Amino acid sequence: MIKQRGQVVIDKILDTAERLFFTQGYHITGINQVIEEADIAKASLYKHFGSKTDLLVAYLQRLHECWFNKLEADVNKEVDPKAKLLILFDHHLERQVRNGYGGCRFIKANDEAGMSDERVLAEIQKAKQHLKDFIARLVVNSGHQKLLTDKELTGLIFMMLDGGIIAASIFKQADDLQSAKAIIQKLL
Amino acid sequence: MIKQRGQVVIDKILDTAERLFFTQGYHITGINQVIEEADIAKASLYKHFGSKTDLLVAYLQRLHECWFNKLEADVNKEVDPKAKLLILFDHHLERQVRNGYGGCRFIKANDEAGMSDERVLAEIQKAKQHLKDFIARLVVNSGHQKLLTDKELTGLIFMMLDGGIIAASIFKQADDLQSAKAIIQKLL
DNA sequence: TATTAAATAGACATAGTTGTCTATTTAATT
DNA sequence: AATTAAATAGACAACTATGTCTATTTAATA
Structure with a gap:
């Protein structure tokens, strides 16, 4: 089972979100910080997740x-x-x-x-x-x-x-x- | 013991902050909402409390x-x-x-x-x-x-x-x- | 009543927020 | 190699955040 291209992006987003939501908190963590530290584009995030919620x-x-x-x-x-x-x-x-x-x-x-x-x-x-x-x-x-x-x-x-x-x-x-x-x- | 003018303002701020910080959460509650619902001026808040923290x-x-x-x-x-x-x-x-x-x-x-x-x-x-x-x-x-x-x-x-x-x-x-x-x- | 201190409204600066959109590049598939 | 789909950078809109500042009004005190 090889990893699809999209799954890599999703994993990077979720890994980063998990780390930041936990160490900093949900509200304090901005979408911009997530995409920067996950090293993905903002449009990619909103393609896979409709909103921050x-x-x-x-x-x-x-x-x-x-x-x-x-x-x-x-x-x-x-x-x-x-x-x-x-x-x-x-x-x-x-x-x-x-x-x-x-x-x-x-x-x-x-x-x-x-x-x-x-x-x-x-x-x-x-x-x-x-x-x-x-x-x-x-x-x-x-x-x-x-x-x-x-x-x-x-x-x-x-x-x-x-x-x-x-x-x-x-x-x-x-x-x-x-x-x-x-x-x-x-x-x- | 009568209540000083300043103490009334402080109480109104703390009462409102207590209610909002509890029901909504700290980060979700903005200073603007606090001053509006406490019915006091923004400068009054920052006179008594140096910052949101x-x-x-x-x-x-x-x-x-x-x-x-x-x-x-x-x-x-x-x-x-x-x-x-x-x-x-x-x-x-x-x-x-x-x-x-x-x-x-x-x-x-x-x-x-x-x-x-x-x-x-x-x-x-x-x-x-x-x-x-x-x-x-x-x-x-x-x-x-x-x-x-x-x-x-x-x-x-x-x-x-x-x-x-x-x-x-x-x-x-x-x-x-x-x-x-x-x-x-x-x-x- | 005159003075002094405090509270007010609200504009303003600066920075950050979520979310959208376009144009371009990258990569996988046929 | 050509086509198709996905990811990219980054500008942008609309809004909200904290905190500062000024000019004015209110209220307590002397």
């Missing part, structure tokens, strides 16, 4: 797919059903450290543009719901001690992940996320 | 004070030390419902402008640290069952609050925040 939606869709595949792959490496749940924390912790505590791209997008466009909100909801469903399956198969119900444990892990990522992005350190893992370990 | 910092400072005072007052109404911790969830849940699941103003500001100005980040860190210290004190005095250490329970509550608020602002409902309260209740 369309680009944001496409960015979120691709992010959802890439991010979730990596997460699933990481979890699948582990066989112990309880350890699978703990990997969720390792995965997110490692990501936060690597990207300089930039927080969650979906939450960022929601805070910047979730109110303004329903497609944006829908993509963010889809991604987060996907994660929650994934956690729920892992919880059911974990054989945990049932100190909490399956639903409670699922919600707990889901909220601790986001809460821990938020704490990391505010305090620029991963102590809370590390601590979250230890807490879940006790409750499994 | 200064206005954001001032907004966060005032928010920190007002929000925390209300939270503390709510908690102080309750005498039972364990129930005091649960009030934290009631308080935030009620706020989220009332403001249409708009999320946390500090997290929003961090996601929009935390990277761009160190004073902004500092104010956000101050507010969140203040809350964490407050929770820590309540935990120490709660007489909880010590299934988790004081530090762990503090971190858990802190992360569940932010995680629950995030979930509310994404899914536009308070189920997770409600569930968070039930979970903490079990662990107290």
Whole structure:
């Protein structure tokens, strides 16, 4: 499967948008900066994406797919059903450290543009719901001690992940996320 | 204590900025919209606040004070030390419902402008640290069952609050925040 | 009431925004 | 090699952004 000419341009745009939307923010990033750093022409961008909002939606869709595949792959490496749940924390912790505590791209997008466009909100909801469903399956198969119900444990892990990522992005350190893992370990 | 002339203007500016920065977002809100809806002159704004960033910092400072005072007052109404911790969830849940699941103003500001100005980040860190210290004190005095250490329970509550608020602002409902309260209740 | 300070309206400068359009060059396909 | 499609540079329109400045009016104080 060789890469079409158009796909190269699309990838360059999305790579650049992903980097800039994340490190700078969506509104602060101008189309002119995207085309300059992606090294493509403005007309090319507007040929593939009808508007800046369309680009944001496409960015979120691709992010959802890439991010979730990596997460699933990481979890699948582990066989112990309880350890699978703990990997969720390792995965997110490692990501936060690597990207300089930039927080969650979906939450960022929601805070910047979730109110303004329903497609944006829908993509963010889809991604987060996907994660929650994934956690729920892992919880059911974990054989945990049932100190909490399956639903409670699922919600707990889901909220601790986001809460821990938020704490990391505010305090620029991963102590809370590390601590979250230890807490879940006790409750499994 | 009568209100000075200048203070009326400052209050009108901060009230409007608070409303717009929260409902629309910081970058999307222009100075021209602020002065128009606050019904004051542009020169007045720039007399009291040197720049838009200064206005954001001032907004966060005032928010920190007002929000925390209300939270503390709510908690102080309750005498039972364990129930005091649960009030934290009631308080935030009620706020989220009332403001249409708009999320946390500090997290929003961090996601929009935390990277761009160190004073902004500092104010956000101050507010969140203040809350964490407050929770820590309540935990120490709660007489909880010590299934988790004081530090762990503090971190858990802190992360569940932010995680629950995030979930509310994404899914536009308070189920997770409600569930968070039930979970903490079990662990107290 | 006269003085002083503050708030006002609104023009203005400068720069940036998204998005469109044209003319040209590049590359793939027949 | 000729044709077709895509990407290019860059000018341009229309609008918005922040921030400054002047001239005027309003209000508090002495």
